[in-house]
Amino acid sequence: MLGLAADVTVTEDAQALVDGTLARFGRLDILVNNAGIGIHCRPEEMTMEQWDLNVSVNLRSVFHLSKFAYDALRDGGGKIINIGSMYSIFGAGEVPAYAASKGGVVQLTKSLAVAWAQEDIQVNAILPGWINTGLGAQGRREMKGLDERVLARTPAARWGEPGDLAGTAVFLASKASGFVTGVSIPVDGGYSVS
Numbered sequence: 001m002l003g004l005a006a007d008v009t010v011t012e013d014a015q016a017l018v019d020g021t022l023a024r025f026g027r028l029d030i031l032v033n034n035a036g037i038g039i040h041c042r043p044e045e046m047t048m049e050q051w052d053l054n055v056s057v058n059l060r061s062v063f064h065l066s067k068f069a070y071d072a073l074r075d076g077g078g079k080i081i082n083i084g085s086m087y088s089i090f091g092a093g094e095v096p097a098y099a100a101s102k103g104g105v106v107q108l109t110k111s112l113a114v115a116w117a118q119e120d121i122q123v124n125a126i127l128p129g130w131i132n133t134g135l136g137a138q139g140r141r142e143m144k145g146l147d148e149r150v151l152a153r154t155p156a157a158r159w160g161e162p163g164d165l166a167g168t169a170v171f172l173a174s175k176a177s178g179f180v181t182g183v184s185i186p187v188d189g190g191y192s193v194s
Contacts, residue, residue, distance in 0.1 A: 008035045008061035009053075018068040028072035030173045033062040033105075034083045038098040038135055040142040046097060054097035059104040066112055066123070077120035081172045082109050084125040086188050094143055102127075106184045113182030122181040124172045129188020131160040156189030164189075 002024045006013035021028055037057045039050045062082050073080070085102035092099035106125055113123040130136055130150045136159065140146050151157060168187050171177050186192045 008064065009056040011064060014061065014064035015068050017065065018072065022072055027076060028069055028078065029076065030079045030081070031065060031069045031073065032081045032083070032169070032173075033065055035061045036083065036085075036098075036102075036135065038095050038138065040094050040139065041096075042093060043096040051097045055101045055104070058098065058101035059108065062105055062108055066108075070116070070121075073121050074116070074119040078122075079173050079177070080109075080112065080121065080123040081169060082123070082125040084109070084127045084184055086127050086129045086186055086192050088127060088184070089186070089192055109184060110182045117181050122172075122177060124177070124180060124182065125184040126165060126168050126172070127184050127186040127188065127192075128165060129160055129186065129191045130154065131162060131164070133162060150191070153194055154189045154191045155194050158189065160187065160189055 002021065004017050004020045006017045008014055008017075018028065035057055037054060039046070039054055041050060066080055066082075069078070069080070072078070082105050084105040085098070087095065087099040088102040088106045090099070106127075109123050109125040112121075116123060130139075147159075150159060165187050168185055172180070172185075
């Protein structure tokens with residue numbers, strides 16, 4: 001096991017994460033791009049600093065780490081799993097930078113999948129719905145009535161748990177998904193189809 005601390009918005013830190021992993025293990029098979037923040041703020045109230053921070057953490061970091069992992073992943077065929085959001089499907093008046101950056105993650109996923117498919121690198125995304133994480137709890141605190149709206153629209157009639165994402169992640173990380181690339185899979189209890 002290896003733990004490395006980094007600011008994924010900083011190019012040198014992102015490179016150091018990949019380099020440190022390769023130095024310790026000698027190879028890289030799977031990259032999961034999971035950094036994310038959400039600033040709850042209407043577009044007319046959002047500062048450019050808030051916008052830039054959201055985009056940097058949620059989208060730029062995905063590009064950084066994928067680019068730096070490319071050589072190692074192509075050596076043995078590899079997997080990149082990007083964590084997007086169901087907000088890449090919907091507009092979001094309360095979190096415009098978050099939604100835009102996660103929409104960018106979906107498009108970047110497709111672009112990397114096309115660019116690297118012939119090198120046996122599969123690039124896919126998971127689009128979590130409303131999940132009981134720190135970000136979900138922040139949303140419930142900052143967005144009045146969110147819990148009731150989520151439960152009313154979600155056919156599964158509950159918030160997801162982090163473990164609900166595990167099966168999709170394992171599939172995308174395994175050889176079972178060797179001919180699956182460029183897709184974004186909602187894991188949202190049916191929220192996006194209701």
